[in-house]
Amino acid sequence: MLDWRRWNKADRTLCCAFFIFLLALAWHLQARGNPWANGFLFCAEAALVGGIADWFAVTALFRKPLGFPYHTALLPRRRDAFVKASVTMVQKEFFSRSKIFHHIERLHLLPMLLSYLAQQQTKEQALHRADHYLRGALLRQDSARQASVLAQGMRASLGGIAPEQVLCACSRWLRESGRDREGLACLSRILRKRAAAPETREAIEKQLEEYEREKTQETAFGSLFSSLAKAVGLVDLEEAAALMQKRLITLAEELGMQDSPLQEQVLGLFYEQVEILRKEQAFQNFLCDLKGTLLDGLPLEAIIEQLLQNMRTQLASPGEVGSQACIPALRPRLQELLSQEYDRLLALMETNGNLHHTVEHFLYDMLARSALHAQTLVGIIVQDVLSRLTDEQLNRLVYDKVEPDLLWIRMNGSIVGAGIGLLLYLLLLLAQRS
Template structure:
């Protein structure tokens, strides 16, 4: 019994209390007939019980059929279509009305919010990385044959515009200004030194000196004198070969030393001879023929097409194993593209911060975009609400509504008993007065 009592709400308890009061008042009236107080008590208790029952019936009739009464009861389940339609209209017209949407958007500072998001380091990194992927995918989607022909046309145009004199002069200036001429000589000296130091080189010098000595001696008497000098130790060809080898090693070391006199002298000699060669008419004629040959006869299209297809195969294989092909195979190109995109990204943000016309254009675009999206969402929200409410059973729909207004409905039922008792008391007093 106590378990059932705990499950009752306060309106049920109030109605039960009104019924108990009615029984008590009826017993008092029967025990004390003609007593004014007993009659008034019965009058008030009866009115409270009738008011409580009437309000219980009215509240219950909203959701189900009280005591199986079929007429104008279970109003919400019977009118669920109208309820769903009214809910959709309320959501669309009240919560997502055009006026409220625009009023909320006007209070938002869209452009500062966008700039704050764009300035975040993680946003910059993510967007530039995504743009790199878009560029790579765009290039891979292009027609390989058309790309090869375009590259070949560009190469032929560049080769056609090249003048050999200016080209070689420019290379010389670039080598001097960049200091790569010194580095090239140093690498050359480093490559030559192991060869000079090898025993085979010393043996070759020995045979060369020996052949030279025999050539100088000539005749029987010369050979006899040369053999006598070698026997007496006057001429040591092996020592001479070792001396030559040591001298060449010393020259290679000096040639590889940055800014050494020998290195400067060699470079001066190279540039001097290059200038003489660059002014030679026959050299010019040969270079122009070579340029025309490269421009007209080399299979540049085939080479470019093969390179593009090979590159695509590598990129496709790398994408299959979730690896960035640009970063793996062309790290310098990847880094350079990333630098360019980051610089342009920073430039675009700075431009949006300083250019008032651009700020106005971007702000208007954002406002228009979000407003249109919100207005389109108005219809979408209505469809969602209608779909969700339409799938509910009658019991689920009753609980959905009842749970939201349960305290008010309970007070309505309690007020029926309270107001009924008050009205019963007033009516009884009026009857006494008029009687």
């Protein structure tokens, strides 16, 4: 038994038109010649015919109504053209170039990227990948070849530096870093220790005795005076040596005192002599010869290769400690350097206008190219999906999207048919009476 509640409104309208036609036919047979009965039957016939015609037309889009084979089941017959048109519609309408670019322009890509990169989790992942990549790149390097290249580069760089530039740079570095005063302080401690040693006093005393002997032996009067002075205790070489040792200790301590007059005097004399040496051609020639000898004689290749081997050993076994750990601070320093460069890159992307524009342009260009490539892929996906559908699935897919409109088309067939039937019947009556 048919369930009336499961029928759509177009089927109900057509069924009502059929029953109304039966009622009109019965009234017409009962009351022949009655113009009202004839008009009612005329309208009912037109409504029924219009409803059946539109039902046939709508049904013929998807299947063969009542098995009629001619120009029916249009969608299954022309599914290839439908699929092609759907692909074109998706690519040209839904994902057109203008719409893609319009939506991309509304995105704030660089702020989104900076916000993502500023997250701690993102930073840790990026640093981990960079550390892993650098470790792998360093471990894959040929140490001997790299050592040879680096040594040649160092020799070329050092060979192009003038000796006077080295002296100026060293002097400036000593002044600015305060290492000159630190050096004098270290020298002061060494000198004080040496001056306070008993051997120093003994050496001074011997020098005084030698000096006294040389002076007293020059004349008989000097020898007599020396003997007389020793006899009465006017000359005590041991006491003089002790006093001189004490003075040396005082001078050594003063040399190490920060900003002391002696320290300033020594530093001034040192830099004055450096400036004099810097201008002397003979000293410059000596430095050039010394530089050439050192560059040619130093085994830079072996030193650099050993350093690279130590780095590779440490990178290959970062957890090793003790005497086997050649460079124990390499991994932490490398990670610290990567972290600093990561933060510096983010700061530059925010503050540097040229870099900001370049990165933003690159992001928009990359996204636009990806979207245009996806436009083609979307068409391929749509074509593949629609091609896999059966005729029934394809009919259901299309019908579900336009079902309300198709139902109203069928209902309009009955409604418009009834109206046209009424109009034609009135025209017939007017023609008969005229």
